[in-house]
Amino acid sequence: MSVRIGTDVEVAAQKLRAGELVAIPTETVYGLAANAFDERACLRIFEVKRRPAFDPLIVHVRGRAQVDELCAEVPRIADELMRAFWPGPLTLVLPKCAIVPDLVTSGLDTVGVRHPAHPLAQRLLEALEFPLAAPSANLFGQVSPTTAQHVVDQLGAEVPYVLDGGPCAVGVESTIVGWEDGRCVLYRPGGIPQEALEEIAGRIDPAQRRVLPVAPGMLESHYAPRTPLVLGDVDALLAAQRGKRLAVLAFERPREAHALRVLSPRGELAEAARALFAALRALDASGAELIVAECLPERGLGRAINDRLRRAAAARREREGSSGPIA
Numbered sequence: 001m002s003v004r005i006g007t008d009v010e011v012a013a014q015k016l017r018a019g020e021l022v023a024i025p026t027e028t029v030y031g032l033a034a035n036a037f038d039e040r041a042c043l044r045i046f047e048v049k050r051r052p053a054f055d056p057l058i059v060h061v062r063g064r065a066q067v068d069e070l071c072a073e074v075p076r077i078a079d080e081l082m083r084a085f086w087p088g089p090l091t092l093v094l095p096k097c098a099i100v101p102d103l104v105t106s107g108l109d110t111v112g113v114r115h116p117a118h119p120l121a122q123r124l125l126e127a128l129e130f131p132l133a134a135p136s137a138n139l140f141g142q143v144s145p146t147t148a149q150h151v152v153d154q155l156g157a158e159v160p161y162v163l164d165g166g167p168c169a170v171g172v173e174s175t176i177v178g179w180e181d182g183r184c185v186l187y188r189p190g191g192i193p194q195e196a197l198e199e200i201a202g203r204i205d206p207a208q209r210r211v212l213p214v215a216p217g218m219l220e221s222h223y224a225p226r227t228p229l230v231l232g233d234v235d236a237l238l239a240a241q242r243g244k245r246l247a248v249l250a251f252e253r254p255r256e257a258h259a260l261r262v263l264s265p266r267g268e269l270a271e272a273a274r275a276l277f278a279a280l281r282a283l284d285a286s287g288a289e290l291i292v293a294e295c296l297p298e299r300g301l302g303r304a305i306n307d308r309l310r311r312a313a314a315a316r317r318e319r320e321g322s323s324g325p326i327a
Contacts (some may be wrong), residue, residue: 002250005162009120010201011095012163013127016041021048022160023137023151024124025165026116026171026190028089029144029277031060031134031149032159039101042133051140051145056106057133057173058091059113062125067113067283070131072097075179077201087117089170089191092190093178101144102273104133120165136173137162141315143225147234150281171274172304177204189307191273193300197247198202199243223277225284229291237292242317246286249279249309251296259286280312 012022019041024033034041036059044052061067063080071094078092096111096207105111126301136144137151145151148164175190185207198204234248234255247259254260261279263272283291293309296302
């Protein structure tokens with residue numbers, strides 16, 4: 001079976017109604033979508049991504065009204081956040097109704113819901129009678145796709161149709177928040193800066209670490225290229241690793257290296273977020289022995305970028321059997 005890339009929403013809708021998978025564009029990254037009520041189709045998501053069954057899926061909805069079909073309870077603050085940031089890169093983890101299959105939520109009594117902002121994704125959801133379970137359209141733990149071709153490069157013929165919406169505008173996954181003991185907590189930094197959320201929700205604390213995730217993207221080792229990545233002071237890392245073929249992922253200032261990607265020469269965090277995953281893919285394909293990356297300012301979208309880089313570096317330590325600090 002060959003993969004087809006196109007822009008026909010009705011073709012995508014027909015395949016999803018038939019229980020097939022479709023890769024869809026969102027403003028964050030491309031998602032691997034299935035009918036959220038079809039357990040067999042959702043199981044196929046886990047199989048194609050090689051995703052562990054304990055990692056829950058985000059459910060994409062056409063709007064606020066559909067949330068009431070999926071969620072047993074919606075806190076007042078959740079409604080306020082939806083009004084402020086939907087459609088957009090914000091996922092809310094809420095108590096689920098029985099209609100949501102346990103497979104989608106990994107057996108949890110909560111479900112992550114999101115209303116994407118991409119116009120093609122919105123048209124598709126409006127055309128369907130069901131919401132879409134749709135994690136990122138990549139192999140589990142690897143770099144997320146921000147173009148249709150990225151999906152094909154990783155998943156190939158496993159996905160019969162890729163709905164091509166062009167490059168993703170945000171470039172990092174959605175921010176995920178939930179509620180614990182009545183408090184709003186952050187499960188994953190992402191496309192909506194924490195500062196913007198706190199203007200509405202008040203203080204948002206990091207969720208307590210768990211052995212198993214309660215939302216997607218909570219595993220320590222994630223978003224990783226195949227080439228080992230270290231994170232820290234780039235100049236010091238270059239000096240320490242002299243003699244190796246090094247690739248550099250820099251925020252705004254170039255360095256001499258075997259391969260180089262500068263996320264934003266203008267020092268803009270939004271531009272850096274859009275460029276992040278494509279830059280990691282390019283450096284991964286450069287033939288370098290090691291990718292050295294620097295942290296961005298720990299504010300706004302910089303938090304989300306740093307989160308992805310820390311998890312990519314954690315994947316290297318995991319492969320090497322080390323639990324030490326980031327280099």
